[in-house]
Amino acid sequence: xxxxxxxxNISKEYQIGAAESKFRYNMLRDxxxxxxxxxxxxxxxxxxxxxxxxxxxxxxxxxxxxxxxEEGKVLGIxxxxxxxxxTLLKILSRVxxxxxxxxxxxxxxxxxxxxxxxxxxxxxxxxxxxxxxxxLGMKRAEIDSKFDEMVEFSEVGQFIDTPVKxxxxxxxxxxxxxxxxxxxxxxxxxxxxxxxxDAEFQRKCLGKMNDVAQQGRTVLFVSHxxxxxxxxxxxxxxxxxxxxxxxxxTPEAVxxxxxxxxxxxxxxxxxxxxxxxxSAPFTPIALRIKDKNGKIIDTVRSTEPATFEWxxxxxxxxTGLRVGIYLNTMRGEYVFTAFDTDDAKQFEQFGARxxxxxxxxxxxxxxxxxxxxxxxxxNASSFGVKRYFMDENAISFNVDISGAPGTQWxxxxxxxxxxxxxxxxxxxx
Amino acid sequence: xxxxxxxxxxxxxxxxxxxxAALNLKDLWTYRELVFFMVWRDVKVKYKQTMLGMAWAVxxxxxxxxxxxxxxGKVAKLPTDGIPYxxxxxxxxxxxxxxxxxxxxxxxxxxxxxxxxxxxYFPRLILPMASVFAGLVxxxxxxxxxxxxxxxxxxxxxWNIIWTLPLFLLLAIITAMGVALWLSAINVRYRDVNxxxxxxTQFWLFITPVxxxxxxxxxxxxxAYSLNPMAGVVNGFRWALLGSGNGPDLTFWVSASISILILxxxxxxxxxxxxxxxxxx
Numbered sequence: 001x002x003x004x005x006x007x008x009n010i011s012k013e014y015q016i017g018a019a020e021s022k023f024r025y026n027m028l029r030d031x032x033x034x035x036x037x038x039x040x041x042x043x044x045x046x047x048x049x050x051x052x053x054x055x056x057x058x059x060x061x062x063x064x065x066x067x068x069x070e071e072g073k074v075l076g077i078x079x080x081x082x083x084x085x086x087t088l089l090k091i092l093s094r095v096x097x098x099x100x101x102x103x104x105x106x107x108x109x110x111x112x113x114x115x116x117x118x119x120x121x122x123x124x125x126x127x128x129x130x131x132x133x134x135x136l137g138m139k140r141a142e143i144d145s146k147f148d149e150m151v152e153f154s155e156v157g158q159f160i161d162t163p164v165k166x167x168x169x170x171x172x173x174x175x176x177x178x179x180x181x182x183x184x185x186x187x188x189x190x191x192x193x194x195x196x197x198d199a200e201f202q203r204k205c206l207g208k209m210n211d212v213a214q215q216g217r218t219v220l221f222v223s224h225x226x227x228x229x230x231x232x233x234x235x236x237x238x239x240x241x242x243x244x245x246x247x248x249x250t251p252e253a254v255x256x257x258x259x260x261x262x263x264x265x266x267x268x269x270x271x272x273x274x275x276x277x278x279s280a281p282f283t284p285i286a287l288r289i290k291d292k293n294g295k296i297i298d299t300v301r302s303t304e305p306a307t308f309e310w311x312x313x314x315x316x317x318x319t320g321l322r323v324g325i326y327l328n329t330m331r332g333e334y335v336f337t338a339f340d341t342d343d344a345k346q347f348e349q350f351g352a353r354x355x356x357x358x359x360x361x362x363x364x365x366x367x368x369x370x371x372x373x374x375x376x377x378x379n380a381s382s383f384g385v386k387r388y389f390m391d392e393n394a395i396s397f398n399v400d401i402s403g404a405p406g407t408q409w410x411x412x413x414x415x416x417x418x419x420x421x422x423x424x425x426x427x428x429x
Numbered sequence: 430x431x432x433x434x435x436x437x438x439x440x441x442x443x444x445x446x447x448x449x450a451a452l453n454l455k456d457l458w459t460y461r462e463l464v465f466f467m468v469w470r471d472v473k474v475k476y477k478q479t480m481l482g483m484a485w486a487v488x489x490x491x492x493x494x495x496x497x498x499x500x501x502g503k504v505a506k507l508p509t510d511g512i513p514y515x516x517x518x519x520x521x522x523x524x525x526x527x528x529x530x531x532x533x534x535x536x537x538x539x540x541x542x543x544x545x546x547x548x549x550y551f552p553r554l555i556l557p558m559a560s561v562f563a564g565l566v567x568x569x570x571x572x573x574x575x576x577x578x579x580x581x582x583x584x585x586x587x588w589n590i591i592w593t594l595p596l597f598l599l600l601a602i603i604t605a606m607g608v609a610l611w612l613s614a615i616n617v618r619y620r621d622v623n624x625x626x627x628x629x630t631q632f633w634l635f636i637t638p639v640x641x642x643x644x645x646x647x648x649x650x651x652x653a654y655s656l657n658p659m660a661g662v663v664n665g666f667r668w669a670l671l672g673s674g675n676g677p678d679l680t681f682w683v684s685a686s687i688s689i690l691i692l693x694x695x696x697x698x699x700x701x702x703x704x705x706x707x708x709x710x
Contacts, residue, residue, distance in 0.1 A: 014708060090707065094550035097445055097704040107438030109550075117548050120470060122477040127470075134466040135549060186438045 002106065004071040004187055004218040005092065010101030012062040012087050012242075061087040062098070063242035071106070071186075072216040076229040076236035076250055078257050083239040085222045089189050092220065107186025107218075108137060112208065116176030121165035125156055125175055128164055132179045146182045154178035181208050187218045206232065206412070224373055224398050226254050226299060231410060258299065266290075266298040268395045281315035281355070282380050282388035289376070289397050298397055302369050302404040302418055309361040310378060319352040320385060323360045326377035326392065335374070335416045338362065367420035370413055371401040446704055457552045467559030471534070472566050486567040487574055490522045501640045508642055510673040513582040519575050520670050521639040521663045523568060524601040528608075528659055529630055530564035531557075535609025536626060539617050543710045553703050557609040561602060568598075575670075587672030597665035604658045604688040610695030614702040617710050638663050644674070655680035658688040 062084045069075055077085050090096045093109045118135040119128050129150055133143040151160055154175040156167070164172055190209050209232065213219045223229050229236060229250060236253035238246040246256050266289040275283065290307045291297045300306045308325055324339030340360040341347040378394045381387040401407055405420050476482045494515055501507045502514030509517040538556040539546060546553065579586065616622035634640075637659040646654045654660060661684020667673045677685075 091443060094441070094443055095548060096707040098443065099445060101444070103443040104440055105443065106440045111548075117545050118542075120474055122474045123470065127473070131466050131470055134463045135545060135551065137460070137551070140462055 002071050003068050003104075004073070004106050005067075005069040005220075006104045007065060007067050007092075008102050009064050009066050010062055010091060010098040010103060011060060011064055012084075012091065012096070013058050013099040014061050015058055060242045062091070064101070065239075065242070065244045066101075067237060067244060067247060069218060069220075071218055073235065074213045074219040074221065074233045076233035076253070077220060077222045077239065078224075078226070078229060078236055078254065079239035082241075084242040085239055086191060087242075088239070089191055089220065089222060092187075093189055105187065108183070109187045109189060110136065110180065110183040110185030111189040111191070112177075112180055115180045116172070119164060119172070119176060122163055124163055125151075125154075125160040125167070128175065129179055132176065133183075136180065136183050138183060150175075150178040150182050153181065185217070187220070188212045189220045191222045226258065226398065226400055228371075230254060266296045266395070266397060276389070279389045281318060283313040283315065284378070284380070284389055285311040285313055285357075287311075287376070287378060287394050289395065300364075300369060300397055300399050302371070302399050302401045303366055305366045306364045307361055308364065308376060309359055311357070311359045312380065313357050314353055314355050317352065317354045318382065318388075320382035321351065321353055321380065322347075322383065323358075323380045324378070325362060326379065328375040328377060328392075329372060329416050333416070339379075367404065368417060369399040369401075370416055370418035371399050371404075372416070373398050374416075446700075453552060457554060460552055460555060463551060464555050464559055464562070467555060468562045468566075471559060471563035475563070483570065486570040490519065490526055490571050491574065493522055494519045497640045507640070508645065510642060510644070512584060512671055512673055516575075516578050516582050516584050516671070517642075517667070517673075518640060519571075519578055520667050521637075523571055523575060524597070524662050524666050525634070525637065525639050525659070526571060527564045527568045527601050528605045528662070530567060531561040531605030531609045532612070532630060532633075533626060534560035534563065535605070536612035536616055536622055538609070539613045539706060540620070540623075540710065546710050547707050553706055554610075554699065557613045557699075558606065561606050561609055564605070565602075584671060586670055587668070590669055590672065590676070594666070594669040597662060597669055600665060600685055600688055601662045603692050604662055607658075607688060607691030607693075607695040610699045611691065614695075614699045614706075617702065617706050633657075633659065636660075642667075642673070643680075651680050652683060655683040656687060658684050658691060661685050661688065 061082075065084070065088065077088065079085050087096075089111070091098050091103060092105060093111055116132070118132050120131065123131065129147065130140070130143055134140070151157065154171070154177070156171050156175050159167065159171065164175065167175070188209065190206075206228065209219055209221065213232070219233075221229065221233055233250050236248065236250045237244055238253055238257045246253055248256065268287040270284045270286065287308070287310050288296050289298070289300065290309065291301070292305050292307075294307075297306070310323060310325075312323065314321075322339040322341045324337065324342075326337050327335040329335060340362070341350055373396060375393050375396045377392040378390070379387065380389045401418060404418050406413060406418075476485055479485060481488065497518045498514050502509075502518070507514075535557040538560045539553065542556055545551070546556075578584075612622050612626075636654075636657050643651075643654065643660060643664055661681045664674055664681060664684075665677070668676045
């Protein structure tokens with residue numbers, strides 16, 4: 001067996017501020033100020049008062065990671081946000097360079113993330129296919145030979161010579177995907193965490209990934225969705241704070257990841273610096289997701305009940321208060337909105353609350369969520385008076401559907417809920 | 430599967446590159462079709478949904494020429510070495526237009542394609558390069574107008590030296606490319622470039638002999654004046670096409686050396702910044 005990917009001791013260092021925040025560009029002014037203050041800093045450093053800010057401004061997204069992958073293998077990559085998964089994929093696809101170490105990659109690396117990159121709204125579908133193909137590294141002759149296939153796959157048919165700005169978003173995405181899917185790379189990289197598009201589109205991506213794997217090509221798959229990792233990969237690596245801490249057959253690696261407690265914590269704690277200035281007298285303390293035994297979890301099992309609990313402090317009495325949650329899918333669709341005083345009796349009792357520390361708990365019944373990733377938003381307000389605190393994306397969690405209705409069929413079910421319904425089947429004749 | 434995909438895959442080695450590493454011209458050659466497609470796209474898209482379309486490539490230099498002719502030719506009556514002012518100005522506006530397009534489009538090219546830069550590997554050099562080449566199309570269209578103008582004003586080209594024109598065109602491209610490389614790479618990190626561009630363009634026009642002849646600059650300032658690489662390009666164009674001026678003398682070679690210096694230093698600077706583009710853009 002030949003080695004498709006060989007990663008040797010790679011590290012990637014990022015400068016925080018320049019790379020981390022999208023909205024703070026380094027201004028020439030900052031640099032000028034820095035230059036002006038340089039002698040002051042030097043004097044301080046010589047006097048032994050150095051703030052050691054240099055150390056603070058760098059962080060290692062990847063720290064001495066090494067692994068080999070044989071041709072034709074499908075490797076899962078798991079780890080919580082910021083563990084270095086996406087950085088690793090970026091280095092493998094040559095978008096960014098490692099700070100240290102070497103990687104050898106045998107063959108072309110393609111990623112389904114590149115979908116539609118370089119598409120120009122003014123160009124026709126046909127022109128964009130050629131443009132996008134060239135950007136992805138295809139030769140003209142190669143695009144020529146696959147052109148009909150791509151058009152058929154994209155189902156845009158007669159609109160192929162219409163500028164893509166007139167396309168519906170679905171047509172646009174299908175066409176873009178058609179090009180990426182026909183790149184036929186030797187190594188395919190799929191970062192589901194960043195995938196865009198609707199469920200149907202994501203299903204297509206995963207389907208394509210399966211095809212590629214079955215043709216004996218190498219696949220790297222990043223996901224927060226453990227059931228997808230288990231279903232699609234045989235082997236997985238676990239990344240933690242930039243380091244590779246485990247490589248094992250997928251069931252073992254996933255088990256290690258979930259039990260080692262370094263999966264998403266399922267808890268959000270607010271410090272003083274996280275509070276908006278105008279939230280008083282309401283102070284959020286913590287938000288937790290718990291399983292039926294009261295253990296904090298980041299992955300909710302669809303077949304078991306789960307509890308969302310929000311702890312907060314009221315510095316003075318508040319009337320008309322309601323504390324509640326929004327639930328969103330990864331695509332930003334609302335699943336539901338609910339408040340702790342929705343029930344009229346409850347509102348009578350707790351609408352006016354005295355100062356003190358409270359917990360509002362909400363139990364989600366078993367057999368509720370479908371698989372996927374969800375965002376929990378929170379809101380504390382007095383209707384028509386004031387909104388004290390709101391965070392639309394306070395915490396996120398995954399849903400594992402093992403044992404849920406219909407899981408005997410290995411397919412992706414549409415919709416955010418997966419209820420266990422009472423079906424009756426009558427024979428009528 | 431088609432024949433094309435059956436070829437033996439090549440192995441790519443990814444490692445930290447040092448600042449003065451080779452420019453990876455091999456990769457640039459592999460991606461040559463992308464340069465073509467980018468130029469083709471820029472040209473195709475540029476005049477989409479405009480009423481006058483490609484005519485803009487002609488209108489812009491002609492309008493500038495008319496304004497210059499009125500202000501500097503008629504009102505200020507600047508000396509033109511005996512050449513009708515419209516032809517005199519238009520000859521300079523050709524390389525100047527090419528340079529301005531490259532300066533503006535090229536400097537913004539990386540930032541404008543940030544989604545490509547942050548998602549896909551390709552030689553980043555392609556982006557500023559395509560912007561410069563796209564300017565050549567406008568240049569060729571405007572060149573036809575120049576020929577018409579020369580006919581109209583019955584200006585005879587300098588037949589014996591006109592063969593040097595492609596060399597001066599090459600020098601214009603070298604200058605434009607060099608400046609575009611520097612500014613596009615800086616722009617990734619410091620968006621101040623975007624703000625400075627309009628001013629820079631205007632300022633540069635004043636110090637370049639487009640509206641006037643470089644002979645109005647006094648003798649002792651000639652060498653300092655020629656530190657502007659575009660001065661050499663514009664004077665070269667006038668000399669090759671109209672036979673005006675002395676041809677390549679010391680001041681020209683100073684200008685040309687600066688152009689080449691900017692290109693080479695630009696290539697190295699671009700290359701050394703290239704590895705961080707995806708992280709900082």
